Amino acid sequence: MSSDINVTVASFIDRLKRRQIYGSYQVSLETLQLLKRFVSAARWTNINDLISQLRALGSRLAKAQPTEFTCGNIIRRVLALIRDEVEEEIASAMVQNNAEPMISSMFSLLQKPVATPSQRSVEHPKADIRQVIIQGIKDLIDEIANIDDGIQQIAIDLIHDREILLTPTPDSKTVLKFLIKARERNNRDFTVLVSEGFPNNTHVAHQFAKKLSEHGIETTVIPDTAVFALMSRVGKVIIGAKTVFTNGGTISSTAGVSSVCECAREFKTPVFAVAGLYKLSPLYPFDIEKFVEVGGSQRVLPTMENDRVGNHNRLDTVNPIADYVPPENIDIYITNIGGFAPSFIYRVVWDNYKQQDVNLEAN
Amino acid sequence: MSEQNSQAPPSSPKEVPSSGSSGSSTSATTTSSATTEGKAPLSNKELKELKKKEKAAKRSAKKEASGISIEKQQQQAQQKREKKQVQRDQQQNGGSKKGKVAVPAPVAKRSTLYGHLETTEERRASLLAVTSAISSSQASKITAAGLMLPSVASVLSGSHVPTNSAIAPAMSASTSQTHGLSSAPEPSVTETAQLLASMSVDDEFSLVPGTSSVIPQSLLKTLSFPQLSSSVKELITNRDLLHPAIAQLTSDIAGYKIVGSIPRCLAMLEAFQVAITDYKTPEGTTLCRNLTSYLSHQIDFLKKARPLSVTMGNAIRWLKQEISLIDLATPEAEAKEDLCEKIAQFAREKIELADQLIIENASQHISNGSTILTYGCSKVLCDFFLYNATELGKDFQVIVVDSRPLFEGRKMTDILRNHGLKVMYVLITSLGTVFNMHIDYVFLGAHSILSNGFLYSRVGTAMLAMSAKRRNIPVLVCCESLKFSQRVQLDSVTSNELADPNDLVVIDSNNPVKRRSNKGFLLQQFIKEREIEIANSTQDQKKSGKGPASSPPVSKTFEENKPILADWQTSPKLNIFNIMYDLTPPEYIKKVITEFGALPPSSVPVILREYKGSA
Numbered sequence: 001m002s003s004d005i006n007v008t009v010a011s012f013i014d015r016l017k018r019r020q021i022y023g024s025y026q027v028s029l030e031t032l033q034l035l036k037r038f039v040s041a042a043r044w045t046n047i048n049d050l051i052s053q054l055r056a057l058g059s060r061l062a063k064a065q066p067t068e069f070t071c072g073n074i075i076r077r078v079l080a081l082i083r084d085e086v087e088e089e090i091a092s093a094m095v096q097n098n099a100e101p102m103i104s105s106m107f108s109l110l111q112k113p114v115a116t117p118s119q120r121s122v123e124h125p126k127a128d129i130r131q132v133i134i135q136g137i138k139d140l141i142d143e144i145a146n147i148d149d150g151i152q153q154i155a156i157d158l159i160h161d162r163e164i165l166l167t168p169t170p171d172s173k174t175v176l177k178f179l180i181k182a183r184e185r186n187n188r189d190f191t192v193l194v195s196e197g198f199p200n201n202t203h204v205a206h207q208f209a210k211k212l213s214e215h216g217i218e219t220t221v222i223p224d225t226a227v228f229a230l231m232s233r234v235g236k237v238i239i240g241a242k243t244v245f246t247n248g249g250t251i252s253s254t255a256g257v258s259s260v261c262e263c264a265r266e267f268k269t270p271v272f273a274v275a276g277l278y279k280l281s282p283l284y285p286f287d288i289e290k291f292v293e294v295g296g297s298q299r300v301l302p303t304m305e306n307d308r309v310g311n312h313n314r315l316d317t318v319n320p321i322a323d324y325v326p327p328e329n330i331d332i333y334i335t336n337i338g339g340f341a342p343s344f345i346y347r348v349v350w351d352n353y354k355q356q357d358v359n360l361e362a363n
Numbered sequence: 364m365s366e367q368n369s370q371a372p373p374s375s376p377k378e379v380p381s382s383g384s385s386g387s388s389t390s391a392t393t394t395s396s397a398t399t400e401g402k403a404p405l406s407n408k409e410l411k412e413l414k415k416k417e418k419a420a421k422r423s424a425k426k427e428a429s430g431i432s433i434e435k436q437q438q439q440a441q442q443k444r445e446k447k448q449v450q451r452d453q454q455q456n457g458g459s460k461k462g463k464v465a466v467p468a469p470v471a472k473r474s475t476l477y478g479h480l481e482t483t484e485e486r487r488a489s490l491l492a493v494t495s496a497i498s499s500s501q502a503s504k505i506t507a508a509g510l511m512l513p514s515v516a517s518v519l520s521g522s523h524v525p526t527n528s529a530i531a532p533a534m535s536a537s538t539s540q541t542h543g544l545s546s547a548p549e550p551s552v553t554e555t556a557q558l559l560a561s562m563s564v565d566d567e568f569s570l571v572p573g574t575s576s577v578i579p580q581s582l583l584k585t586l587s588f589p590q591l592s593s594s595v596k597e598l599i600t601n602r603d604l605l606h607p608a609i610a611q612l613t614s615d616i617a618g619y620k621i622v623g624s625i626p627r628c629l630a631m632l633e634a635f636q637v638a639i640t641d642y643k644t645p646e647g648t649t650l651c652r653n654l655t656s657y658l659s660h661q662i663d664f665l666k667k668a669r670p671l672s673v674t675m676g677n678a679i680r681w682l683k684q685e686i687s688l689i690d691l692a693t694p695e696a697e698a699k700e701d702l703c704e705k706i707a708q709f710a711r712e713k714i715e716l717a718d719q720l721i722i723e724n725a726s727q728h729i730s731n732g733s734t735i736l737t738y739g740c741s742k743v744l745c746d747f748f749l750y751n752a753t754e755l756g757k758d759f760q761v762i763v764v765d766s767r768p769l770f771e772g773r774k775m776t777d778i779l780r781n782h783g784l785k786v787m788y789v790l791i792t793s794l795g796t797v798f799n800m801h802i803d804y805v806f807l808g809a810h811s812i813l814s815n816g817f818l819y820s821r822v823g824t825a826m827l828a829m830s831a832k833r834r835n836i837p838v839l840v841c842c843e844s845l846k847f848s849q850r851v852q853l854d855s856v857t858s859n860e861l862a863d864p865n866d867l868v869v870i871d872s873n874n875p876v877k878r879r880s881n882k883g884f885l886l887q888q889f890i891k892e893r894e895i896e897i898a899n900s901t902q903d904q905k906k907s908g909k910g911p912a913s914s915p916p917v918s919k920t921f922e923e924n925k926p927i928l929a930d931w932q933t934s935p936k937l938n939i940f941n942i943m944y945d946l947t948p949p950e951y952i953k954k955v956i957t958e959f960g961a962l963p964p965s966s967v968p969v970i971l972r973e974y975k976g977s978a
Binding site: 164191193196197198199200202203206207209210212213214216217218219220221222223224225226227228229230232233254255256257258259262263266288289292294300301302314315316317318319320323324 | 766767780788791795822825826829833870937938
């Protein structure tokens with residue numbers, strides 16, 4: 001492999017580590033660009049060779065930023081794409097042998113495999129498969145770039161006129177675009193409550209509120225504490241998901257979202273999460289603490305008076321940056337391919353990923 | 364004169380033609396001008412000039428005819444009930460424009476969610492009005508007095524009507540509005556205005572040149588609410604009665620220097636002791652009759668800082684009863700001493716001893732190695748943790764949950780940490796993470812417990828209690844019976860205290876007390892107005908074409924450091940919601956620990972009933 005691509009990968013990893021690329025949208029697009037270059041530069045003798053190279057890349061990226069799941073998601077999707085291609089190839093190659101195709105779902109266990117008549121030539125030339133993969137990556141880029149449109153179409157039907165909405169995730173671009181679209185294109189009149197997400201996201205929240213109000217949406221900034229007091233007035237809670245796990249739980253990029261969703265559950269207020277398909281992760285959140293990123297304490301406790309006096313008693317603090325919302329506190333997921341109940345997410349996940357790619361490190 | 368007079372109480376739009384096109388444009392722009400004042404319709408300079416003159420005429424006419432026009436107006440109001448809306452609009456326009464000499468007055472925003480609650484601005488405006496009135500009469504220079512009259516000065520410089528009448532017309536503009544709204548006797552408000560005006564003129568110190576018009580503006584806003592204006596007026600007329608100890612306490616409470624219902628109550632009782640000691644019964648009345656009303660005046664003033672806490676209300680009720688029970692025969696000195704003694708005893712019994720009992724009762728829940736979660740800063744809980752750590756020598760960890768904007772938890776953290784306790788300090792957004800730890804109990808303080816069992820406490824408590832309940836962690840509330848209230852409430856928003864929304868604008872981790880300490884509200888307001896004034900004058904100069912082109916860029920750094928929501932008041936769609944308390948439903952609370960023992964929240968009305976006599 002050329003050193004050129006190695007440099008690109010290394011710089012990408014560094015930027016991930018330094019959080020110069022952040023936000024799942026940005027990360028996913030950059031990862032796809034990187035993959036495009038990686039695939040076009042990669043040399044392989046066997047298609048399995050390419051797959052293992054990609055897996056190695058995926059685990060390197062995952063190590064660089066363990067809580068940025070989108071990198072892994074994207075690589076797994078590309079892997080699934082390649083595997084599909086290979087599968088198809090094998091199927092067409094072994095059409096006479098009547099071989100068992102890979103089992104991808106329970107349905108095919110009962111089914112007699114239907115031999116597809118081979119239309120193409122048996123052997124794919126290497127350049128051809130490279131072309132196919134790169135085309136697939138380009139399609140993915142298109143899909144991600146146009147994700148908001150798909151979500152908006154579905155989500156708009158979920159809110160009514162003069163409704164009061166609450167959003168605890170002001171950093172979600174999808175939520176912002178959706179609300180503005182709903183106001184401008186569909187001319188819905190509604191009120192949005194924005195919780196501040198102190199200490200990590202308050203700036204973003206204020207900007208978010210300002211933007212909404214500039215677009216003619218009645219906006220109210222509320223401190224995180226007032227959520228319970230106002231929940232009885234709220235019609236729906238909209239959250240932006242950062243990662244959606246197989247169990248239907250989600251990691252959001254603002255702390256405090258889980259409490260908000262709990263409140264909503266308590267008041268029977270519907271919660272809907274908006275997420276692009278690329279945010280679905282085939283991982284399962286067995287250990288939540290491993291997935292919730294923790295930030296520095298300087299925002300929680302800038303300086304205490306006593307530090308100057310010389311009080312050396314230990315003071316602990318914790319500043320989680322993200323938050324895990326369990327599936328039971330979310331009513332529905334709106335993705336660009338449709339709305340799903342949290343309990344159905346696993347099925348959507350396995351439509352897009354392959355089982356053998358869940359763990360990128362294992363051989 | 365007659366023509367002016369017919370226009371002065373702006374009534375029907377028919378009357379306008381003779382007074383020129385400007386009049387009609389005024390009425391046309393009324394509705395929009397409230398929001399986009401001074402932009403599109405007023406851009407024409409000639410029109411402005413015309414209007415200015417017209418207004419001046421109006422004012423003088425009103426001033427002169429204020430005696431007569433009242434009846435006239437009343438008649439008209441009766442005749443033209445259906446046209447009140449128009450009138451009000453017009454007058455509002457007149458009033459707000461007057462205020463806009465220096466500053467585009469913030470849009471009167473009333474949220475559909477919480478529009479019924481009294482905003483801090485309203486409260487503070489009346490407090491300001493009163494304090495300035497008081498301080499100006501005492502000729503104390505710098506504070507509000509300096510900022511009070513200056514309004515006159517600035518109006519003067521703005522080529523308007525002579526000094527004395529500058530405030531009065533502004534007032535009367537809004538006065539007639541009040542009159543239109545309600546049947547409240549008009550003269551009273553005019554009186555208020557004149558009172559203020561005369562006072563400010565008396566005061567020689569107030570002639571600081573070029574200062575702003577803080578008071579009239581905030582007053583204008585306030586006076587549009589009839590009840591408020593009357594209460595302000597009452598306070599001003601009774602200003603001589605105000606005891607300095609109470610004034611001091613009021614400013615401390617308003618500035619959040621004293622927070623928490625128990626500290627506030629204690630401070631109030633102390634102030635009352637001072638006030639009672641200094642009290643002298645006037646001739647012709649008796650102590651037990653007059654002292655109550657004297658204290659009522661103090662309380663009215665105290666209310667302007669923040670609404671009275673339930674503890675304060677209960678203590679006042681008790682005190683008034685005690686006063687009424689004083690024998691008429693007792694000599695004054697003895698009666699006063701007696702009362703002070705009783706107040707001290709009340710504080711000891713109801714708060715100190717009650718706290719001790721609560722602490723003893725609650726101590727059974729803490730054992731070695733346990734982890735306790737608490738929220739904010741409650742005095743009794745603070746003492747409780749200290750007692751368990753130092754006296755009983757238990758080894759346990761306290762997790763203090765805190766929230767913006769008051770950051771009361773820091774105080775608690777500091778105190779506990781200084782005594783060597785293991786403390787963990789987290790913000791309320793990290794509840795999800797915190798509850799993943801092993802927590803044995805959640806201890807909560809209270810502002811009050813309502814008689815339907817709801818806990819009324821610092822905003823955020825409810826969320827904490829709910830999260831704990833869902834995880835089957837027992838939630839215990841430590842609360843003196845003094846905090847029990849007869850009131851019932853179902854919803855946090857229906858009755859609450861609105862805090863200053865501007866506290867949420869600045870994003871940092873300092874609490875507002877610290878932030879305010881270096882630049883006070885008045886000063887900020889003054890600076891703001893001054894800047895706008897300068898900007899306006901430079902603009903005018905530029906327009907006229909002869910002014911110097913090099914106007915220094917208005918403090919760039921200030922602009923950059925400006926918080927994102929700094930101008931939320933001028934953007935019509937943006938609101939900030941900052942309440943002080945919320946309601947925790949009784950089902951989240953395992954038990955309430957009081958000095959009468961531990962009981963479920965449903966027993967609160969029982970305690971209220973059974974122990975009412977002894978209270």
